[in-house]
Amino acid sequence: MRIEARGLTRIFGATRAVDDASFVIERPCMIGIIGSSGAGKSTLLRMMNRLTDASAGRLIVDGRDVLALRGAARRAWQSDCAMIFQQFNLVPRLDVVQNVLHGLLNKRGTLTALFGLWPAADIERAVAILDRLGIAEQAPKRAEALSGGQQQRVAIARALMQDPAIILADEPIASLDPMNAQVVMDSLRAIHDEDGRTVIANLHTLDTARRYCDRIIGMRKGRIVFDGTPAQLTTAAARDIYGAGAGFSEAATSTALEPQHAPARDPAYAARLLAD
Ligand SMILES: Nc1ncnc2c1ncn2[C@@H]1O[C@H](COP(=O)(O)OP(=O)(O)OP(=O)(O)O)[C@@H](O)[C@H]1O
Numbered sequence: 001m002r003i004e005a006r007g008l009t010r011i012f013g014a015t016r017a018v019d020d021a022s023f024v025i026e027r028p029c030m031i032g033i034i035g036s037s038g039a040g041k042s043t044l045l046r047m048m049n050r051l052t053d054a055s056a057g058r059l060i061v062d063g064r065d066v067l068a069l070r071g072a073a074r075r076a077w078q079s080d081c082a083m084i085f086q087q088f089n090l091v092p093r094l095d096v097v098q099n100v101l102h103g104l105l106n107k108r109g110t111l112t113a114l115f116g117l118w119p120a121a122d123i124e125r126a127v128a129i130l131d132r133l134g135i136a137e138q139a140p141k142r143a144e145a146l147s148g149g150q151q152q153r154v155a156i157a158r159a160l161m162q163d164p165a166i167i168l169a170d171e172p173i174a175s176l177d178p179m180n181a182q183v184v185m186d187s188l189r190a191i192h193d194e195d196g197r198t199v200i201a202n203l204h205t206l207d208t209a210r211r212y213c214d215r216i217i218g219m220r221k222g223r224i225v226f227d228g229t230p231a232q233l234t235t236a237a238a239r240d241i242y243g244a245g246a247g248f249s250e251a252a253t254s255t256a257l258e259p260q261h262a263p264a265r266d267p268a269y270a271a272r273l274l275a276d
Pocket residue numbers: 012015016017018035036037038039040041042043044
C-alpha cells in the first residue's frame with residue numbers, strides 16, 4: 001500500500017492546526033509523530049482516518065484520494081485504517097470480547113451488535129486476537145474492570161478485528177504507567193513486524209519514538225519540520241521540533257521504556273524502509 005499526503009491542511013478559525021503536510025509512505029513501516037502539545041499531531045491522524053475533514057489537500061492511497069470517499073467507500077477506508085486513542089474508547093459495561101467484536105460493526109451492522117448475534121467464527125477470532133495480545137483470560141470480564149494497559153490492548157484487539165492495513169494510534173500510551181506503556185508499544189511493534197501493517201503513532205516522548213519507530217515525523221505549529229530516521233534526528237533537530245532553547249535535553253521527554261522488540265533500533269533496517 002502506497003500512501004501519499006499532499007498538502008494536507010486543517011484550519012480551525014484562525015488556527016492552522018495542520019498546515020500543508022506532505023509525506024509519502026512507500027511500504028509498511030512504523031512511524032512516530034512527535035511534537036509539542038498543539039502541534040497538530042491528532043488532527044493529522046484524524047484527517048487520515050476521516051474523523052475530521054481536511055480544509056485542503058489530498059491523501060492518495062494506492063492511486064485514489066481517500067478524502068473524497070463517501071458513504072460505504074468511506075466506511076471501508078475507515079475499516080482499513082483503524083484508530084486507537086489515548087482514552088481507549090471502549091464500552092465500559094460490555095465484556096472484553098464484545099468490545100473486540102465491535103471492530104466488525106462496519107461489516108456486520110448494529111443489529112448484530114445490539115443482540116449479540118455474532119457468528120461463532122467471529123467470536124473465535126476475537127478470542128484468538130486477545131490471546132495473541134496476552135489477555136485472553138480477560139475475555140469474559142467487563143472492560144471497566146481491566147487496568148489501563150489491558151484496556152489499551154483490548155482497543156488494539158478491536159482494531160485488529162478490522163484487519164486493517166494501517167493502525168493510527170493517537171497518544172496510545174499517554175495515560176499509562178511505564179510498564180504498561182512498554183507492553184502496549186511492544187504490541188504495536190509486533191503487529192508491524194509480524195503482520196506487515198503500517199503503524200503511525202503520535203507520541204509524547206521522543207525516546208519512545210526513537211526506540212520503536214523506523215521513521216519519525218516531527219511537527220511544529222501544524223507544519224512538518226522533520227521527516228527521517230531516528231539516527232537522523234539530532235538534538236538540534238529535536239530542539240527545532242519542540243521549539244526549545246539551548247537548554248533542551250532529551251531526558252525532558254523521556255519515559256525510559258525498554259522494548260522487547262528491537263528491530264526498530266537497527267539503523268540499516270530503518271534506512272532500507274525509507275529508501276525509494
Ligand atoms: N475541534 C477543534 N476546534 C478548534 N480548534 C482545534 C480543534 N481541534 C484542534 N484544534 C486546535 O488545533 C491545534 C492542533 O491541535 P491537535 O490536537 O491536533 O494537536 P496535538 O499535537 O495533537 O496536541 P496534543 O499533544 O496536546 O494532543 C491546536 O491549536 C488546537 O487547539
